[in-house]
Amino acid sequence: MNTEVIEDQAKSLNAAPSERSKVLLVGFPNAGKSTLFNLLTGGNRKISNYSGITVDSAIGDFSSNQDSGQRRVELVDLPGIYNLNPTSQDEGVTLNSLVNMSSGPEGDLILAVIDWHRLEASLTLVVSLIDLFGPHKVLCVINKDDEKELTIEERLNLEEQLGTKILPISAISTDQSVIDHFIREQLAIKKTLNKDVDPRKKILTISSQALSYVPHLTSYDGHIQIHVAADDNEVTHLINQKHQQVRNILNHVKGPDLQPSQLSEKIDKITLHPLFGLPIFLGIFYFIFHSIYTWAGPVMDLSEELVAKLGEVIGQTLPPGMLHDLLVDGIIGGVGGVVVFLPQIMILFFLLSLLEQSGYISRAAIITDRIMSFFGLGGKAFLPYMSGFACAIPGIMAARTIPDHKERMATILTLPLITCSARLPVYILLIGTFVPDYTVMGIFNSRALSFFFLYFLGSFMALIIAKVLRLSFFKGPTGNFIIDLPHYQRPHFRIALKQSWFKGKTFLKKAGTVILGLSILIWLLSTFPTPSESKLENMTEAQQASYTLEYSALGRMGKTIEPIIKPLGMDWKIGVGLLVSFGARELFVSAMGTIYSLGEVDEESETLREKLKTEVDSEGKLVFDLATAWSILIFFVFSLQCTSTLAILKKETGGWKYPILGFSYMLVLAYVGSFLTFNLLS
Amino acid sequence: MTYQTPIITNSSMTITDLKTGQKATLLNLGSDSSIHLKLLSLGLLPGDQISILNRVPFKGPISIKHGKTNYFALRHKEASSIEVEIVKG
Numbered sequence: 074m075n076t077e078v079i080e081d082q083a084k085s086l087n088a089a090p091s092e093r094s095k096v097l098l099v100g101f102p103n104a105g106k107s108t109l110f111n112l113l114t115g116g117n118r119k120i121s122n123y124s125g126i127t128v129d130s131a132i133g134d135f136s137s138n139q140d141s142g143q144r145r146v147e148l149v150d151l152p153g154i155y156n157l158n159p160t161s162q163d164e165g166v167t168l169n170s171l172v173n174m175s176s177g178p179e180g181d182l183i184l185a186v187i188d189w190h191r192l193e194a195s196l197t198l199v200v201s202l203i204d205l206f207g208p209h210k211v212l213c214v215i216n217k218d219d220e221k222e223l224t225i226e227e228r229l230n231l232e233e234q235l236g237t238k239i240l241p242i243s244a245i246s247t248d249q250s251v252i253d254h255f256i257r258e259q260l261a262i263k264k265t266l267n268k269d270v271d272p273r274k275k276i277l278t279i280s281s282q283a284l285s286y287v288p289h290l291t292s293y294d295g296h297i298q299i300h301v302a303a304d305d306n307e308v309t310h311l312i313n314q315k316h317q318q319v320r321n322i323l324n325h326v327k328g329p330d331l332q333p334s335q336l337s338e339k340i341d342k343i344t345l346h347p348l349f350g351l352p353i354f355l356g357i358f359y360f361i362f363h364s365i366y367t368w369a370g371p372v373m374d375l376s377e378e379l380v381a382k383l384g385e386v387i388g389q390t391l392p393p394g395m396l397h398d399l400l401v402d403g404i405i406g407g408v409g410g411v412v413v414f415l416p417q418i419m420i421l422f423f424l425l426s427l428l429e430q431s432g433y434i435s436r437a438a439i440i441t442d443r444i445m446s447f448f449g450l451g452g453k454a455f456l457p458y459m460s461g462f463a464c465a466i467p468g469i470m471a472a473r474t475i476p477d478h479k480e481r482m483a484t485i486l487t488l489p490l491i492t493c494s495a496r497l498p499v500y501i502l503l504i505g506t507f508v509p510d511y512t513v514m515g516i517f518n519s520r521a522l523s524f525f526f527l528y529f530l531g532s533f534m535a536l537i538i539a540k541v542l543r544l545s546f547f548k549g550p551t552g553n554f555i556i557d558l559p560h561y562q563r564p565h566f567r568i569a570l571k572q573s574w575f576k577g578k579t580f581l582k583k584a585g586t587v588i589l590g591l592s593i594l595i596w597l598l599s600t601f602p603t604p605s606e607s608k609l610e611n612m613t614e615a616q617q618a619s620y621t622l623e624y625s626a627l628g629r630m631g632k633t634i635e636p637i638i639k640p641l642g643m644d645w646k647i648g649v650g651l652l653v654s655f656g657a658r659e660l661f662v663s664a665m666g667t668i669y670s671l672g673e674v675d676e677e678s679e680t681l682r683e684k685l686k687t688e689v690d691s692e693g694k695l696v697f698d699l700a701t702a703w704s705i706l707i708f709f710v711f712s713l714q715c716t717s718t719l720a721i722l723k724k725e726t727g728g729w730k731y732p733i734l735g736f737s738y739m740l741v742l743a744y745v746g747s748f749l750t751f752n753l754l755s
Numbered sequence: 756m757t758y759q760t761p762i763i764t765n766s767s768m769t770i771t772d773l774k775t776g777q778k779a780t781l782l783n784l785g786s787d788s789s790i791h792l793k794l795l796s797l798g799l800l801p802g803d804q805i806s807i808l809n810r811v812p813f814k815g816p817i818s819i820k821h822g823k824t825n826y827f828a829l830r831h832k833e834a835s836s837i838e839v840e841i842v843k844g
Contacts, residue, residue, distance in 0.1 A: 155796030160789065190824055194798030280788070305788030312795050320800075334824040338808065341826070345809035345818055439828050443815040446830065452816075476789075553833050555793045558818060558826035 093145040094260050095132075097174060099167065099202065100186035101195050102127075102153030103559055105216040108244040109186060110150040113253060118150060127152050129470065130166060137253050146257065148184075152474075155194075156315075157201050158283045158308050161453075162473040165286030171202075172277070172287075176210075176296050178264045183211045184256065189218040189241070190329050190560060196319045197312070199235065205275050205297065208236030212259050214252065219243040220330065227326045234322045245565070274298045280308045337432075337560040344436050354440045357433070361424045362528070363521040365417050365501075372416040373501075377680045380409035384670070402670040403596025404589065410666030410681050411584050411659045414498040418580050421494060423573035425463065430564035434459060435556055442554055448536040449543030451475065452554030454484045458535070461491030462528075463576075465718045469725055479547035483539045485725060486735050489713045490535035492528045494576075495658040499709050500527055502662055506682045507702035531710045534742065584659075591656055592663045598627040599649075599667060622668065641708070641744070642701040642751035644690065651705075654714045661709070700754035704747045712743035768841070770807075770817060770834035778806040778842040785836035794837075797827050804842060 098106040107118040107127055114133030127150060135146045151170055152163040159165040174181040183202055187195040192215070202211050215223060218241040232239050240255045278300045284291065290299050302308045344353055384405040391397040428434065438455040445455055453475045461468030468488045475481040492500075504523045511519045543549075604624040609617045622628050623645075630652060631645035638648045646668050654661035662681075669684040688696040713719070713736045722732040773779055781803050784791045799805075799821055809818040814831040821827065 156792075158792065160792060191798065193822075194796065194825075197798070282789075305792075309788060309791050309795060312792070313800065316795065316798065316800055329824055331823055334826070337826065338820070341809060341818065345811065347810065347812045350811065435828075439811060439816045439818065442830065443811060443813055452830070553787075553790055553793065553830065554816065555790065555797070555829040555833060556816075556827060557797055558828060560824075560826075 095181040406666040406670035407592030407663035422576040426569035426572040451552035487535040704751040779839035
């Protein structure tokens with residue numbers, strides 16, 4: 074087809090801009106599909122340098138759709154696959170989307186994303202796609218060709234042998250419009266080819282195991298015939314054949330430069346060293362916690378002062394009354410107490426993003442595999458656990474990559490024990506207030522070490538419970554662990570900053586909506602009902618404030634549960650904090666902020682940390698000591714205080730049984746853990 | 756449909772018998788089809804050359820170089836099902 078015809082086609086497309094086309098992103102895990110998706114649609118899919126981050130599909134409009142006269146094109150990001158025989162649930166999603174995509178000249182297009190460093194293996198997938206859907210339905214981009222190593226002759230040769238168009242790109246330097254144009258051009262060409270469509274039904278052979286990940290295809294009757302192989306050998310044989318075919322095609326391609334892989338090999342000699350591997354792994358994670366304290370410390374002090382000052386200014390400007398109290402005690406005390414943790418959240422995600430981009434995570438999976446397998450989990454459980462450090466929800470979803478149902482269940486049910494970022498404000502508040510700041514063994518910081526310990530404790534307990542589950546409810550063989558090791562790459566600060574900013578925004582949004590709403594509710598419940606004036610006569614101001622709080626609905630709730638939490642070293646005010654934290658963990662901090670603002674009688678601005686430190690009970694004894702602080706911390710390590718996690722557990726397991734089971738066992742752990750901690754320390 | 760006949764040899768050496776730095780030729784990808792499929796998807800075929808890069812102690816995973824620029828790792832248990840032949844020299 075010559076270029077004139079293409080231009081003609083493009084013109085006719087411009088005449089009908091209302092039509093819509095879909096482009097499906099298909100390729101190996103970690104080939105750069107999500108990067109491409111973000112580039113073309115301006116979306117914000119998570120990007121890292123390891124497999125299995127994308128476990129669900131996402132759809133986005135091409136940014137260029139807004140340009141006048143452009144046809145509307147949608148891009149669909151799909152989980153990575155190696156071949157057309159899915160081996161887990163997320164891969165099933167991709168095959169299902171592929172088989173059900175609309176056919177014909179107006180139909181959808183596949184954009185195969187190839188990793189230049191895994192050219193041969195990825196081309197096997199492309200060949201399978203071409204065989205099944207025809208060369209005109211498939212377009213190729215070769216990603217990560219940063220040094221333009223694929224020569225024009227090699228590209229033309231490949232295009233001729235495969236029958237599809239190929240565009241070598243580098244997600245770092247290639248302009249978005251080049252890729253955009255490449256796709257739109259093929260959409261135009263495809264439209265003219267309605268007579269070329271092969272009328273014969275194509276056969277897709279998958280194993281019976283694979284069929285279980287695409288249950289909807291059993292009743293499928295469309296342009297492809299699904300054939301379930303008699304035995305697995307038939308499938309492996311077919312895939313083997315494709316690989317041989319690709320090797321012949323690639324005879325004349327020189328392939329990538331050896332230098333980056335040699336560098337990777339050298340780095341691996343250190344990071345996977347039999348002796349130093351584990352200390353390096355621990356060191357990297359300690360460094361992250363250390364920086365949260367040392368780097369964020371000054372920023373946090375500043376933002377705390379600001380919040381306290383804001384409360385003071387508003388407190389002095391507004392006349393005393395309900396509005397004054399709601400603003401100062403409810404909103405600034407509650408939401409302000411949570412918002413000050415923004416710097417820590419952003420630093421954590423900035424550093425995690427750098428680490429994820431570098432390619433180290435796969436090495437960490439290798440280093441920790443001995444431990445994981447001892448507890449009955451396969452290597453595939455490492456990555457969901459890793460995601461769990463940010464938030465349990467993406468972690469639970471990432472568990473879809475685990476092929477074995479029982480192993481997946483054991484992973485999902487223990488994931489909420491992994492310390493997520495919502496626990497961060499509680500940890501920082503209590504550790505920063507009650508753990509004295511000193512240097513341990515010359516190099517370690519006592520607070521960073523406490524932090525490290527809490528993270529370690531959560532993960533360790535997750536593994537122990539996983540082992541218990543794997544020996545009882547979910548008994549079965551451990552899935553295998555064969556992992557691709559991507560080359561190390563220099564992390565991009567821009568991507569890390571974007572991730573960190575995005576997480577910060579999400580955090581602020583939560584503070585501005587859920588936390589704000591619930592803080593107002595907490596304030597209402599801790600203010601009403603109010604005691605009669607006669608009761609408050611003959612009391613000092615401080616006594617009045619404390620009596621009013623006790624008289625309120627929240628005060629009564631706290632008093633009711635006080636006998637239950639007394640053995641944990643907690644008074645009813647902390648009890649109130651625990652109660653509300655079951656909505657979301659950050660609410661503990663916000664409730665403490667509100668409650669201690671209410672009890673406050675002088676107008677001097679104090680930070681929440683100062684208030685907690687000086688709080689005394691009716692007998693004049695300090696309420697918070699180290700034992701109580703650790704008791705609360707241990708409670709937060711173990712308990713499942715997150716309604717969103719319960720909701721995703723229900724969704725992923727298909728009922729209330731597992732969320733209830735998870736919630737209960739974690740509550741028991743939290744109670745027993747706190748009880749032991751308090752009694753050991755006091 | 757014809758299946759590829761597995762290469763039968765007298766040696767029963769597997770990946771776990773190789774030392775760090777040693778080069779070997781893959782004879783087959785094992786009888787477990789899930790391992791077989793996974794190795795195929797990484798681009799390994801019988802007859803390919805591999806070399807051992809790192810071994811995690813206490814029978815931990817083994818990291819392996821395949822071809823010129825590809826790296827992967829697998830558990831000791833999986834490695835013990837894959838037969839190889841040492842490349843001399």
